[in-house]
Structure formats: structure tokens, C-alpha cells
Amino acid sequence: MEAVMNYKTTPTSSDQESEIDDLRRGPWTVDEDLVLINYIATHGEGRWNSLARCAGLKRTGKSCRLRWLNYLRPDVRRGNITPEEQLLILELHSRWGNRWSKIAQHLPGRTDNEIKNYWRTRVQKHAKQLKCDVNSKKFKDVMKHLWMPRLVERIRAANSGSSSSSAYGCSNRAGGLVTACPVQPEPSTESSGVTQLSYSTPVTEVEGSTENLSADTIQVEDYGMPWEELVPSPVGLGYDNFELPELDFQGTCWGEDLGENLWSMEDFWLIQQQL
DNA sequence: AACCATCTCAACCGCACCATG
DNA sequence: TCATGGTGCGGTTGAGATGGT
Numbered sequence: 336m337e338a339v340m341n342y343k344t345t346p347t348s349s350d351q352e353s354e355i356d357d358l359r360r361g362p363w364t365v366d367e368d369l370v371l372i373n374y375i376a377t378h379g380e381g382r383w384n385s386l387a388r389c390a391g392l393k394r395t396g397k398s399c400r401l402r403w404l405n406y407l408r409p410d411v412r413r414g415n416i417t418p419e420e421q422l423l424i425l426e427l428h429s430r431w432g433n434r435w436s437k438i439a440q441h442l443p444g445r446t447d448n449e450i451k452n453y454w455r456t457r458v459q460k461h462a463k464q465l466k467c468d469v470n471s472k473k474f475k476d477v478m479k480h481l482w483m484p485r486l487v488e489r490i491r492a493a494n495s496g497s498s499s500s501s502a503y504g505c506s507n508r509a510g511g512l513v514t515a516c517p518v519q520p521e522p523s524t525e526s527s528g529v530t531q532l533s534y535s536t537p538v539t540e541v542e543g544s545t546e547n548l549s550a551d552t553i554q555v556e557d558y559g560m561p562w563e564e565l566v567p568s569p570v571g572l573g574y575d576n577f578e579l580p581e582l583d584f585q586g587t588c589w590g591e592d593l594g595e596n597l598w599s600m601e602d603f604w605l606i607q608q609q610l
Numbered sequence: 611a612a613c614c615a616t617c618t619c620a621a622c623c624g625c626a627c628c629a630t631g
Numbered sequence: 632t633c634a635t636g637g638t639g640c641g642g643t644t645g646a647g648a649t650g651g652t
Contacts, residue, residue, distance in 0.1 A: 362620075362646085384637065396637075401621065436640060451641075452619050460617090 359393045363402055367392060371399055372407055405446045412444030416453050418493070422486045424450055425458075425478055 374390035383396030392399060420442055427438045435447035462469035465477060
């Protein structure tokens with residue numbers, strides 16, 4: 336597919352007009368990818384506009400930059416967002432909001448674009464299913480008290496099942512294996528270099544009490560340690576004695592596999608109680 | 611098989627900021 | 632100080648993929 340489109344701009348000179356008319360937009364071809372990869376391998380990254388010209392690419396510098404950073408870079412991680420990464424995204428988004436590039440700095444190999452897409456497609460979808468705004472207190476409470484502890488639970492379960500985490504070792508676009516790479520230390524943006532992920536367990540009446548059942552604080556020192564160490568003790572979700580009520584899931588989204596299998600029947604019940 | 615709805619994600623756009631002359 | 636060009640970021644779009652009927 337050669338979706339060649341011209342920019343509709345006011346020509347300022349015949350040369351510029353010709354140059355602008357030659358610019359390509361839309362999906363990149365394999366040939367263009369190879370040209371860009373080879374040029375950067377030889378000359379390195381530089382000024383993107385001049386790079387685009389010198390490489391002979393009929394693309395804007397912006398387009399080249401985006402293609403390289405989001406797709407062609409050898410250290411771009413591919414594959415599903417892992418529970419660990421989901422947890423980090425939720426935590427960091429709660430702290431910084433839509434600062435995608437800043438969040439991406441804490442997820443090596445993940446691009447701001449990918450995280451942004453994840454948020455918009457997955458997280459906002461869950462908010463929609465709960466019939467609340469993604470920025471509402473309700474949804475934030477669900478995230479903090481259900482979703483994030485659930486992720487911690489899943490991470491711990493996965494880690495207890497095998498000594499080596501399966502969370503890392505994704506392949507990149509080129510099909511190569513990206514070296515296992517736990518989250519790297521943040522370059523001195525946090526004052527202490529220590530980030531805390533704090534989860535209090537849900538306030539429910541599951542066991543006849545409305546008080547917080549317990550609380551865990553996870554010390555994420557530099558994000559660099561194995562998750563087995565990050566999650567040192569049971570979170571104490573308080574579901575142990577939980578009896579699942581009879582629920583009719585017909586005609587609701589809750590009986591379906593939500594792709595990531597994020598919400599369980601217990602979640603549904605708890606959310607219904609709290610919202 | 612065909613059609614439609616929904617989802618995913620690569621790519622683009624507009625804007626703000628910064629460096630340079 | 633101002634104009635210009637380059638870069639980065641967040642928001643948005645739309646083509647292709649996928650699933651349901």
C-alpha cells in the first residue's frame with residue numbers, strides 16, 4: 336500500500352513546494368525502515384530534519400523521529416504490558432497524570448505512545464465498564480483498592496510459581512530478544528531514589544467490619560530489584576473467607592473474559608458493594 | 611460468507627518550549 | 632528582543648484486525 340498524500344500548505348517557493356509535495360505520509364514501508372535504520376546505525380541520531388533529508392527519506396524529521404523512537408529502536412520492547420508494568424503505570428499515572436513520557440522513563444523499552452494507548456484502551460475501558468469517569472474518585476478508589484492489589488497478587492502468584500520472572504524477555508519489532516531488563520533506576524528525579532507503592536486493602540463489609548483490614552507498603556527501591564523482593568509479604572486482601580454470592584452475569588460485561596482477565600467475580604461483587 | 615461493531619495501535623497534528631542567530 | 636527552526640509532548644485519528652451476528 337502506497338498511501339502517498341501531499342501536504343496542503345501554501346507554497347513559498349518553487350523549491351519548497353516541490354520538496355513539500357514529495358513528502359510522504361502514512362504507514363512506513365520496509366524500505367523506508369531500512370533506510371532509516373541504516374542511516375542511524377552509520378551516522379547516529381542527529382537533527383531529525385536534516386537526518387531525513389540526508390538519508391533521502393521523503394519524510395518529515397518529526398515522522399522519522401517518531402518512527403525511530405516508537406518502533407525501530409532496537410531496545411523497544413514488544414509484547415503485552417506485564418502486570419508489573421501495569422502496576423507501575425497505574426501508580427505513576429496516579430502521581431503524575433497524563434505525563435506519558437515521564438511515566439515511560441520508568442518502563443524501559445516502552446514508549447510514551449504505547450503507555451498512552453494502554454491507558455486509553457484498557458484503563459479507560461474498565462472505567463467505562465464501571466460507568467464512571469477515569470479521573471473520578473470512584474474509579475481511583477477501585478484502582479487503588481482492587482485493581483492494584485489484584486495486580487500485586489498476580490505478580491506474586493506468578494513469581495512464586497517460578498524462580499525466574501516471566502515478565503521480562505519480550506521480543507522487539509525486529510524479532511530479536513530484548514535482554515531481560517527490570518525497571519532501571521530513575522536518574523535522580525525522586526528525592527530519595529525510593530518510590531513507595533502503598534496499597535491499603537479495600538474497605539468492605541466482607542468480614543463484618545468496615546475498617547481497613549490491613550495495609551501493605553511496598554518499597555520499590557530504584558525499581559531495580561526482583562519483584563519477589565518488592566512484594567515481601569501477603570497483601571492481605573481480605574478475600575479469604577469471602578463467600579461469593581449468587582450473581583447473574585447474563586447480559587453484563589462481567590461474565591466475560593475481559594482480555595487480561597483482570598476482574599474476577601469477587602471483584603465484581605466488591606465493586607458493586609462500594610460504588 | 612458477509613456485514614457490522616468494536617478494539618488496537620501506528621502515525622499524525624497542534625502546541626509549547628528551547629536554542630540559535 | 633525578536634524571528635525562526637528543531638524538538639518533545641499530549642491529544643486525536645483512522646486503517647487494519649478481531650469478534651459477533
